[in-house]
Each structure stands twice: as C-alpha cells, then as structure tokens.
Amino acid sequence: MRGIFLTHSHMGHVSGLVHLGPESLNTNSLPLYATPKLHDWIESGPPWKNLLRNSHTLRKEIVPEQTIELTPEIRLKAICVPHRDEYAETLAFRIEGPHRCALYLPDIDSWKHLDPPIEDHVTAVDRAYLDGTFFDTNELPGRPISEVPHPTLCESMTEFDSLSLEHRSRIHFLHLNHTNPVLDPQSTESKTLREAGFKIAEDGEIFTL
Template identity: 40%
Template structure:
C-alpha cells in the first residue's frame, strides 16, 4: 500500500466488528462464502495514521485487532525493515486503544516474545485500561516490552508538528471499569473522528456537536436492524438507519465502519446498501485513505 509523500494520511485497515469476516463458527451465506473464497475476508476494524513528512514515516495504529499481523503487512512499504532484525518489519511508533474488548486488544498478544517481540512499543490508553493490562498475569511477558502511556481525556497529544490526537470518553459497555474512547485526530488541514464502538447516541449528548466539528467521521455501524440478532437479546449499538437519520445532514463526511458479519450493508445488491449510498453516507473499505 502506497501513501502520498509529505502528507498525513489516515487509512482504514479493517472494517468489521471484532470477529471479522468470516465469523468464527458461522455458516451464514456471507461467512460460508468467505471461508470458501478467502479473498472475501475482511479484517476487524482498525485505523492507521501515516505521516510521510517524517523520515522514516511515523506510523500509529488505532486498536490492536486479532488481524494485526495482516494489517501491519498492509503497511509494509511505510514501516520498512527492522534496523537490526533481517526479514522483520519495523514496529509501529505506537498503538492507541479505544477500549479493552477482544477486537481492539487481542492483537497485543502478537506483539509479545513469542511473535513480533516488540521493544519499547508505546501503547496509549486510558489509565484504567493500562492498569488492567498491568494487573493481568497473562499479559506480563508482553507488558515488560511496552511503554504504557496514559491518555488524559480531552487533552490533545502531539504526535508530530500539526498532528494531534485527543481521546474523548463515550458510553459503551464496560465490564472492567476501563472506559471507552473515541479519538479526534487533527492533521495539518483536516480533522477526523474515529468511533468504532458506542452504545447509544442518546447517551452521548455531545455527539452531534462533535461530529459536526470534524471533516470526516468514522462511526459504529455494527447492525442495520435488530432482526440480525436472530432472537438474541438486543445489543447496545446504534442501528445504521438511526445514525443516518441523525447525522447524514451534517457537512461532515460520514463513513460507516465496525460492521457486524450479519449486516446487509456488506452486500452491494441489498436494499440496505442502496439506502446508505442514497443518503450520501459512505461504507468504509480496507485501504480507504483520508488526507489530513
């Protein structure tokens, strides 16, 4: 994957809910097709920031997904080779974690001594999430190789000249009291919001104000309809039609991500896909780039 020179670019490395596509153990038509034809595989939701103004380019991930080894490979051209380890990619400059759920942290396991064996990799997360990593013996061999950096909600963090990132708390199921964040990224020219998970728009009073303040908003599109749950109890995610009704009128470029494998917007011949595009809202795709 190539990137424009002397630019800050946000790039989508995955669009799916935590389990990806195909979903483990699922034999719905969509997942069965992906098992039969791996080219139809889609990775769990992930965003990267690439700053080619620097040498070597700065590379940051948002979330460490179960598909991290494939997602880092998509960035091979800008990561380059490790300076001391032949045939190994250079590690990214850091990883930001939105929250502690599986699809956003499971990739950390690939960074430990059994796999990538990173050294001093910076992990940016809420203090409570960092403390949870420190307190979990399973993570001990990995944590020794990381620099856990606490994020202060609402406080911008400078990554490079004219490149800042700010964590903003959002409501999302929180089994461990570690919280969930969305990230607002301010580049030299444009602002982007990355919000893969939220429970309910009504529970976040600042939603419309914050979405209107950015140029691009990548938002939770887990489900299109409650019918996708097949009789299971309701899951706390906003439905796509509600998101469109609330925000499609904004001047912001609205892009749907974190899509569950059951969601019909994945099918270009579905009424749901047609309705989304008719509204002017976009459906994210792996490799999609946004100049900041």
C-alpha cells in the first residue's frame, strides 16, 4: 500500500503537499491520511484545496486511538500527543507489521505529559523515531525556545537514561532543526548522543516491518 500520513498541521509537515498537484507529481487518488479536523483545514482554501477536488488525493480519515488495518498485515494506531495544536490535533503513529513494530513521533512539547509514559511506548516497539528538534535551549538566539517547545536532546538523554542500552538503541531521533549540532556527525554533541546508545535517523531511511 502507499499513502501519506499527516501527524499535524505545522508548516514542515503539510507544505510538501503542494507537490502533488499538476505542476509537479500530478498524483492520482493518492490516499492522504489525517484527522477529520486536519483534512477540513487542508481543504478550506489555497494552496491545497484543489488536491482533493481534482482527485490528486483521496481523503482517508484517522480517528485517534482507533486501529486502522492498512493491509491484512499492517496496522496503524494514532496516538494524540501534546503539541501546539493551533488548527488540529497532533498525532504519533504506532505501526505494526507482521514481524516488527515502529513508533513515529516527530513532534511533542515535552515528554512529561504523555500517558502512558514515553518509555512504555519505546519498550513496546522495535524502532522508535522520536522528536530530536533541538540539542539544547541555546539554539535560537534572540528568540525564546518556549515559543516552540520540544524536548531537547539533552533532556531526552536524561529522560531515557533509565532504559537499558538495548532499548535506547531502538530510539532514532529525527525532525532535527537546521541549528541542531548533531546534524554534523563529527560534532561533539553527535558523538555524545551516539555514545549514549541513541541513533540519528537518516533521510530516506527504510524500516522493514
């Protein structure tokens, strides 16, 4: 199966939809999965409203906490996570295949308000792609990081310190801001993260379920 799954409405997660139109990929009925609220927002005006109207996409609704059977062997469950929900909810995805299971959680304000705790989600999957936006709170000079809250990688390393090395190695951080020093594999910060057992996700990474 193929399709696009949207976690939430923020710029980096929806703006790429413009490439599905006639000027670029010109897709035909590509399944687009999102919550009803997010679909309504996308369909409410330019630049995306013609995608559905002109059958470039197919509206597929996700209801949080309900499991969707994507194929007889692949199931997906959306989990609501706390994140600046200006236009629609923010989701994480738990994707279960015949052999392995993955968690995709690119955006969250903090690990503190997740129930069950993030550690329970991580230990229940084989691979966890988690929010690694900022390394620490000094990355946005002249702008309070509280306006764009994310758990920093420093906080995440402390949070996951209690996990075993094997569990920590299941965590691949992604959604790295351009200011994040771990983007440079030679940086001290990148080495610190990897020496603690964590991984940094790569563009185009494939995980077989």
